[in-house]
Amino acid sequence: MIDIGQGDSILIEAPEANVLIDAGENGKGDEVLGYLKAHGISTLDIVIGTHAHSDHIGGLDDVIRGVGVKKVILPEMAEESVPTTKTYTSLLTAILEKGLKITTAKVGDTYNLGDGAALQIVGPNGVFTDLNNTSVVCRLTYGENSFLFTGDCEDKAETAILQRKGITVSADVLKVGHHGSDTSTSDPFLEAVGPEIALISVGTGNTYSHPVPSTLEKLEKRGIEIYRTDLSGSVVVASDGKKLTVTTEK
Numbered sequence: 381m382i383d384i385g386q387g388d389s390i391l392i393e394a395p396e397a398n399v400l401i402d403a404g405e406n407g408k409g410d411e412v413l414g415y416l417k418a419h420g421i422s423t424l425d426i427v428i429g430t431h432a433h434s435d436h437i438g439g440l441d442d443v444i445r446g447v448g449v450k451k452v453i454l455p456e457m458a459e460e461s462v463p464t465t466k467t468y469t470s471l472l473t474a475i476l477e478k479g480l481k482i483t484t485a486k487v488g489d490t491y492n493l494g495d496g497a498a499l500q501i502v503g504p505n506g507v508f509t510d511l512n513n514t515s516v517v518c519r520l521t522y523g524e525n526s527f528l529f530t531g532d533c534e535d536k537a538e539t540a541i542l543q544r545k546g547i548t549v550s551a552d553v554l555k556v557g558h559h560g561s562d563t564s565t566s567d568p569f570l571e572a573v574g575p576e577i578a579l580i581s582v583g584t585g586n587t588y589s590h591p592v593p594s595t596l597e598k599l600e601k602r603g604i605e606i607y608r609t610d611l612s613g614s615v616v617v618a619s620d621g622k623k624l625t626v627t628t629e630k
Contacts, residue, residue, distance in 0.1 A: 381555065381616075382415050383609040383629060384408045386583030386590075387435035390529055390555060391415070392520060396494020397425040400443065401518070401529055402436040406467055409442025415614070416447060423448035426491060426499070430531030431455055431515040434467040441474035453483045455514040458507050485516040487544060496621070497522040502547050503533060505540040512558060513537035519551060523621020526550065528573055530557040530564070538569035552624060553577045553617055556599075560591020560608075570598060577605045577617065577626065584610040 382389040384404030389412050392399040398421050403412045416422075427449050429437040444452070452475055462468075475482060490500040503517030515531030528551035533541075538557070541549060554575035557564030559582045578599050582590045591608070599606050605626070607615045613629025 381579045381581055381607070381609060381614060382412060383614040384411055384439070386559070386586045386588070387438070388430070388531065388555075388559075388581045389439070390581075391419075391421075392493070392499070393419070393421070394493030394495075394497040394522070397491075397497075398423065399426040399428065399493070399499060400424050401428045402430055402531070403439030403443045405435045406438035409439030409446070412439050412443050413446045416443075421447070424450070425493075426451045426453060428453045428485075428516055428518065429471065431511050432457070432463045432465075432468045433511055433532065434465070436531065437471050438467050441470040444471075444474040444478055444480075449478060449480060451483055452480050453485050453501075453516060455485050455504060455516050456507055457511070457514050458509050461509050461511060461514065463511075487547065502528075502544075502549060503541040504537050505544040505547075506537075508537060510534070510536075512563070515557075517541060519549065522619050525552050525619040525621060525624060527553040527555070527617070528575070529555045532558040532564070534558060534563040535566040535569070538564070538566050542568060542572055549573050551575055553579065555579045555581070556591070556595065558590075559586075559588070560595045561588065562592045562594050565595050565598060567598065570602070575604055577607065577624065579615060579617070580606065580608045582608055582610045586610075
């Protein structure tokens with residue numbers, strides 16, 4: 381979980397593939413590229429823009445232009461919800477410039493990341509008009525460990541995911557939805573995921589008061605370890621397929 385302030389950017393370094401989920405606000409692309417360079421990453425096998433809000437896709441145009449990219453996954457949106465913002469059109473332009481096609485996220489699609497690691501799309505289950513609920517939700521598995529990345533998925537979309545037959549959301553690590561706001565991380569969803577570790581990507585002193593006390597209380601009540609970028613900087617969760625190890629920047 382890369383610390384890019386108030387926004388999201390998640391890097392998955394798998395045995396045979398690198399995946400980037402979001403790249404923060406406009407102007408944060410260079411910070412993400414710097415992080416990738418520092419970790420020796422010059423190619424991203426998959427780039428996922430969870431949904432069309434600037435604090436998630438704002439930096440993706442610069443990232444797509446700055447490294448090799450093989451696949452771009454974006455959510456399906458209702459026609460009336462497709463943005464006309466400069467942020468969104470800049471992303472589409474960058475994709476076009478690189479000669480890439482957009483792969484629409486479809487529940488159940490699974491991507492092999494090598495050595496048994498796999499990334500499965502588990503949401504959104506349906507087409508929503510609210511952009512947060514269009515968030516691509518995906519589950520990473522490696523050996524006995526699992527991770528759930530939720531974008532800004534809110535309770536309505538969480539409920540829809542739980543209603544989908546054949547989809548598993550249980551995970552050792554949960555990237556908490558919508559920066560820990562009270563519109564996400566509903567009790568039924570949290571019970572279904574059952575994480576040991578919660579990651580919250582949030583900016584220091586942000587104007588939204590994220591994460592909200594009620595969400596933190598839900599996590600603390602269940603004994604879940606909480607890691608926040610505003611307090612710990614970038615957070616790395618490493619898996620050997622059996623055990624998880626967490627290291628923080630601060």
